[in-house]
Amino acid sequence: MTEKESLELITSMINKAKNKVSETGTLYLFWGWLILICCIVEFSAIHFFNYANGYYIWFSTWLFLIYQFFFLNKKKKERKVKTYTDEINIFVWIVFFICLSLVIFIGIRFQKPEMIYPLILVMYGMPTFLSGIILKFKSLVIGGVCCWILSIFSVFITGGYQSLFLAAAVIAAWIIPGYLLRKNFTKEKANGV
Amino acid sequence: MEFKELDPILHSQLRLAVMSLLISVKEAEFTFLKEKTNATSGNLSVQISKLKEAGYIEIIKQFNNNYPQTICKITPEGITAFENYVKALQSYMTL
Numbered sequence: 001m002t003e004k005e006s007l008e009l010i011t012s013m014i015n016k017a018k019n020k021v022s023e024t025g026t027l028y029l030f031w032g033w034l035i036l037i038c039c040i041v042e043f044s045a046i047h048f049f050n051y052a053n054g055y056y057i058w059f060s061t062w063l064f065l066i067y068q069f070f071f072l073n074k075k076k077k078e079r080k081v082k083t084y085t086d087e088i089n090i091f092v093w094i095v096f097f098i099c100l101s102l103v104i105f106i107g108i109r110f111q112k113p114e115m116i117y118p119l120i121l122v123m124y125g126m127p128t129f130l131s132g133i134i135l136k137f138k139s140l141v142i143g144g145v146c147c148w149i150l151s152i153f154s155v156f157i158t159g160g161y162q163s164l165f166l167a168a169a170v171i172a173a174w175i176i177p178g179y180l181l182r183k184n185f186t187k188e189k190a191n192g193v
Numbered sequence: 194m195e196f197k198e199l200d201p202i203l204h205s206q207l208r209l210a211v212m213s214l215l216i217s218v219k220e221a222e223f224t225f226l227k228e229k230t231n232a233t234s235g236n237l238s239v240q241i242s243k244l245k246e247a248g249y250i251e252i253i254k255q256f257n258n259n260y261p262q263t264i265c266k267i268t269p270e271g272i273t274a275f276e277n278y279v280k281a282l283q284s285y286m287t288l
Contacts, residue, residue: 001206003199003285009206010279013213016229017221077257080225083218 017081023135025181027068032174034064039167046160089134096127117162121151121169128173139180143173197281200274202247207232207240212275215250215267223263241265249274 001009038057045054100123107116129144131137147169154165203209210230215221227237244250249271253264267275 001204001209003282006199006204006209006282007279007286009209010213013210013229014217017214017217079222080228081218081221087219 017083023137023181024185025178028174028178028181030064030068032170032178034061035170036167036175039163039170043160043163043167085134089131092127092130092134096123099123099126114158114162117166118151118154120166121147121154124166124169124173125151128177132177137177137181139177140173143177146172197277197284199281199285200278202243202249203274203278205240207236208244209278211237211241211244211265212249212267212271215265216272216275220253220264220266223265226265244271247274 038061041057042054045051045057100120103119103123104116107113107119125144125147127144128140128147132140132142132144150165150169150172154162157165203212207230210232211226214226214229223234223237223241226232226241227234230237232240241250241252245252248268251266251268253266255262255264
């Protein structure tokens with residue numbers, strides 16, 4: 001093997017490792033639709049059925065969180081390769097989950113429910129924007145920015161309408177990018193990348 | 194200009210291919226390396242054992258749904274050796 005051949009081999013292998021099929025968009029779609037349904041149920045309960053405790057629906061997210069834990073564990077075992085990008089992305093979402101839980105806890109503790117939605121929107125923007133940068137996926141970056149813009153407007157809204165802002169945010173940040181990621185994944189798979 | 198010697202462990206097509214793949218990712222399964230290098234299982238197995246003996250990679254053997262799974266990971270020594278190999282190659286190329 002000549003020196004030139006060695007360098008060509010290194011370049012070709014590094015490119016092969018980069019071209020792996022990655023994000024399927026499944027978790028973005030899963031959480032996007034779940035949060036959207038919770039928002040609609042909560043909003044409908046308050047505005048159409050005069051049921052003030054519509055927020056109970058949010059407790060269902062804990063069940064799905066447990067399901068996600070098993071889902072990710074299964075995926076981890078099936079995965080043939082783990083990149084540095086995958087690892088950073090996982091930590092971004094772990095940080096998001098911890099911060100989101102703390103924000104909700106602090107909001108409830110100080111009895112400031114009107115602050116919870118705008119802060120949740122701020123939190124949603126962070127991992128979405130960062131994942132967009134890490135995965136080099138513009139739609140997620142735009143989704144993250146949408147969350148922050150919606151958080152500003154949601155501050156001026158009260159009377160249970162804030163959940164509609166959250167619904168709009170998950171459509172922009174998770175559902176639309178989720179379908180676009182899925183489309184890319186299917187395309188890459190068909191091309192045999 | 195200093196004339197650097199090429200590391201004989203890395204100066205082999207399949208071992209260099211494996212190291213180039215592992216330097217780009219955090220860890221990879223044996224099947225991933227096999228698929229990307231188009232090598233046979235036997236040959237790949239021998240070459241990764243040589244890399245392990247040199248301390249360039251770490252091999253983790255585990256079970257996944259009752260099937261054996263081999264995961265390979267580059268070590269800090271492996272990263273240094275790879276960097277030195279590339280530097281040596283560059284010194285040859287600029288001659």
